[in-house]
Amino acid sequence: MPICVFDIYPDGTATVPTDTNLTGPGAYRWWHFDLTDEMLEPWARENLHDIPAGSLVQKQTRPRCDQFTGGLILNLRGINMNEGQAADEMVSVRMFIESDLLITVRRKRVFALEAIRRLAEAQNAPPSPAVFLEDLVGRLTRRVQEHVEGIDEQTEFFEVDLEDKDTPMPRELPEIRRSVIRLRRYLDPQRAALSKLAALDIPLIPENSQLELHEQANSALIAVEELDELRDRLVSVQEEHDVHVAQRQARHGYVLSVAAALFLPLGFITGLFGVNVAGMPGIHSPWAFAFLCLGIFVLAVLMFALLRKLRWI
Structure with missing residues (x-):
């Protein structure tokens, strides 16, 4: 119908x-x-x-x-x-x-x-x-x-x-x-x-x-x-x-890359001095830890200056 x-x-x-x-x-x-x-x-x-x-x-x-x-x-x-x-x-x-x-x-x-x-x-x-x-x-x-x-x-x-x-x-x-x-x-x-x-x-x-x-x-x-x-x-x-989105991801990846570049040598040094074997320098010196921290800080400043000079940051 x-x-x-x-x-x-x-x-x-x-x-x-x-x-x-x-x-x-x-x-x-x-x-x-x-x-x-x-x-x-x-x-x-x-x-x-x-x-x-x-x-x-x-x-x-x-x-x-x-x-x-x-x-x-x-x-x-x-x-x-x-x-x-x-x-x-x-x-x-x-x-x-x-x-x-x-x-x-x-x-x-x-x-x-x-x-x-x-x-x-x-x-x-x-x-x-x-x-x-x-x-x-x-x-x-x-x-x-x-x-x-x-x-x-x-x-x-x-x-x-x-x-x-x-x-x-x-x-x-x-x-x-x-x-x-x-x-x-x-x-x-x-x-x-x-x-x-x-x-x-x-x-x-x-x-x-x-x-x-x-x-x-x-x-x-x-x-x-x-x-x-x-x-x-x-x-x-x-x-x-x-x-x-791609720009934000690239920026975040860039920051992580710079941080990795800064901390890579620092991580190597701390890892090396963390080895628990005889013969490590400064084991018996009370100032060894302070000198190590100071050296790491100076190295971080030098790495930052180098990255700036290379225009990575």
């Missing part, structure tokens, strides 16, 4: 049909399904050509826009706003559109479609399939832009933190980098699909709708370009943190 079915009229009013015909008396009939519905595939195979039917029931999809006779096969992606799920695990919308028919299929809840459904229930639905597309694409694109802006703010915060070289690398930085990569993976083909949609010269999409879809395609392009920039900026942030 579909999630909802509406007959939508040119004035935006909507009624729930009582018949099971594919189209109705309104400007168009909107069928909205869940992909997990076991009745979806038999219904699609029975009422549609195999090509659009297959596109609606595919388990895995990517953004696409293809003409089919007088209709349109369209797959789009949106930000996942479902509670407890990652935003970059984007939700998909599968569509088949004709002049008097619009079928949408979703796998996870798509809030943009839910908003349009509420408009239909409030008797303020998009009056034509082209306006429906304008509304849906606009909502999906705006949410993408908002999410990308949020990532941009986080990236700016990371960049400001770089002013303090002792600030550790943010734990969420690798995950944000992966999120940007996943988003771009879906949004780049979506940009291409929207550009193709806006360029279509078919009666289904009148000129005024084409202009609006051109704007949405341009917004999608801007979002992809921003993701490219964010990816590079995040790589730069991580590289600078790596450089700072």
Whole structure:
């Protein structure tokens, strides 16, 4: 069973049909399904050509826009706003559109479609399939832009933190980098699909709708370009943190090396004089230990002066 079915009229009013015909008396009939519905595939195979039917029931999809006779096969992606799920695990919308028919299929809840459904229930639905597309694409694109802006703010915060070289690398930085990569993976083909949609010269999409879809395609392009920039900026942030870590490690290793250079001869002398065998000088002198300490101190000063002269410290 579909999630909802509406007959939508040119004035935006909507009624729930009582018949099971594919189209109705309104400007168009909107069928909205869940992909997990076991009745979806038999219904699609029975009422549609195999090509659009297959596109609606595919388990895995990517953004696409293809003409089919007088209709349109369209797959789009949106930000996942479902509670407890990652935003970059984007939700998909599968569509088949004709002049008097619009079928949408979703796998996870798509809030943009839910908003349009509420408009239909409030008797303020998009009056034509082209306006429906304008509304849906606009909502999906705006949410993408908002999410990308949020990532941009986080990236700016990371960049400001770089002013303090002792600030550790943010734990969420690798995950944000992966999120940007996943988003771009879906949004780049979506940009291409929207550009193709806006360029279509078919009666289904009148000129005024084409202009609006051109704007949405341009917004999608801007979002992809921003993701490219964010990816590079995040790589730069991580590289600078790596450089700072390497510099600290090198500095600590340098200090340890200098200390080892200072104490190596001192350790040799103390080890030599610690040998517990007969014949060691100063064994019977009460001043021997003081002379040994003094000699070690003088040697340490000489070693320090030598390292300074060699510019090791």
